[in-house]
Amino acid sequence: MNTQIKLASRPEAAPTHDTWSIETSPIPTPKEGEMLVKLLYLSLDPAMRGWIKDVPSYLPPVQIGEVMRALSIGKVVASNNGKFPVGTYLSGPGGAQQYTTINGRGWHPVDPSLVSLPVYTSTLGMPGMTAYFGLLDVGQPKEGETILVSGAAGAVGSVVGQIGKIKGCRVVGIAGGPEKCKYVVEELGFDACIDYKNEHVYKGIKKHCPDGVDVYFDNVGGQILDYALGNINFNGRVAICGAISQYNSVDMVGPKNYLALLVQRATMQGFVVIDYIPRYGEAAQEMAKWLMQGKLKSKEHIEEGIENFHETFMRLFSGEKRGKLVLKVGEDD
Numbered sequence: 001m002n003t004q005i006k007l008a009s010r011p012e013a014a015p016t017h018d019t020w021s022i023e024t025s026p027i028p029t030p031k032e033g034e035m036l037v038k039l040l041y042l043s044l045d046p047a048m049r050g051w052i053k054d055v056p057s058y059l060p061p062v063q064i065g066e067v068m069r070a071l072s073i074g075k076v077v078a079s080n081n082g083k084f085p086v087g088t089y090l091s092g093p094g095g096a097q098q099y100t101t102i103n104g105r106g107w108h109p110v111d112p113s114l115v116s117l118p119v120y121t122s123t124l125g126m127p128g129m130t131a132y133f134g135l136l137d138v139g140q141p142k143e144g145e146t147i148l149v150s151g152a153a154g155a156v157g158s159v160v161g162q163i164g165k166i167k168g169c170r171v172v173g174i175a176g177g178p179e180k181c182k183y184v185v186e187e188l189g190f191d192a193c194i195d196y197k198n199e200h201v202y203k204g205i206k207k208h209c210p211d212g213v214d215v216y217f218d219n220v221g222g223q224i225l226d227y228a229l230g231n232i233n234f235n236g237r238v239a240i241c242g243a244i245s246q247y248n249s250v251d252m253v254g255p256k257n258y259l260a261l262l263v264q265r266a267t268m269q270g271f272v273v274i275d276y277i278p279r280y281g282e283a284a285q286e287m288a289k290w291l292m293q294g295k296l297k298s299k300e301h302i303e304e305g306i307e308n309f310h311e312t313f314m315r316l317f318s319g320e321k322r323g324k325l326v327l328k329v330g331e332d333d
Contacts, residue, residue, distance in 0.1 A: 299323030
């Protein structure tokens with residue numbers, strides 16, 4: 001049987017157990033030109049919270065009764081398509097379920113002999129692509145500049161900071177709790193990390209970015225974005241990747257300190273990683289090289305069991321994770 005997580009209702013605030021239903025159905029049979037993929041890992045990302053809102057966005061919302069949208073890593077177990085034979089490992093939009101039939105469009109092969117499969121959901125997946133293009137194309141850091149990164153212990157922020165160091169910048173992170181801040185500095189190589197749970201972020205930015213902030217990579221929004229704007233340098237750049245502090249809020253809070261952009265002639269630009277799909281190969285090749293050279297570290301927080309989808313998903317907002325959040329939903333037999 002195929003266990004599926006389907007959207008049952010649209011939450012106004014934080015999702016609850018009633019947001020999704022767990023259903024089972026027979027494993028589908030691939031038609032001519034299709035393949036049956038057994039899903040092994042699901043990528044759990046903050047963007048999923050936006051996908052269940054019934055509002056215009058860069059992707060249509062998941063509809064009530066549909067399988068929850070999710071990126072995944074799987075293995076072809078039956079094939080009526082010569083492009084991907086049985087045994088091929090693939091990355092693509094499989095959804096929150098254990099099996100799916102596909103025609104191959106939007107999927108690409110991955111090699112488990114190079115790195116472990118979960119890495120293709122993180123550093124060599126969408127979060128890594130987000131970090132790479134968001135920092136280098138939008139942030140445009142220059143050697144010697146100061147980069148400030150919120151959500152620094154998360155899937156995207158952790159990679160942003162490491163790329164910043166590779167490019168010769170001073171990198172300061174913002175994370176929640178002493179253990180995460182220690183991880184960011186000692187394991188990932190950031191120059192400093194501000195603990196937003198135990199210190200005043202604005203004062204922390206002043207302390208650790210004494211020459212101001214040239215690039216702010218924003219994953220959280222809210223008050224921390226305002227603090228960063230209050231320290232932005234002349235011709236500074238703000239890359240808006242996400243606003244996880246606001247995703248479960250009924251009344252979202254926008255930036256109040258936006259006039260700093262005018263005074264400092266700074267820019268603030270939002271971006272969506274799917275706009276860079278044609279260049280994913282470029283980023284993957286360079287980051288794979290950095291991984292092999294030991295310049296870039298990839299960390300995945302893996303939970304198990306598709307029945308634990310809700311509890312695992314909520315770790316995105318509680319902070320009870322480090323690195324990329326992944327749910328293992330199948331065994332690689």
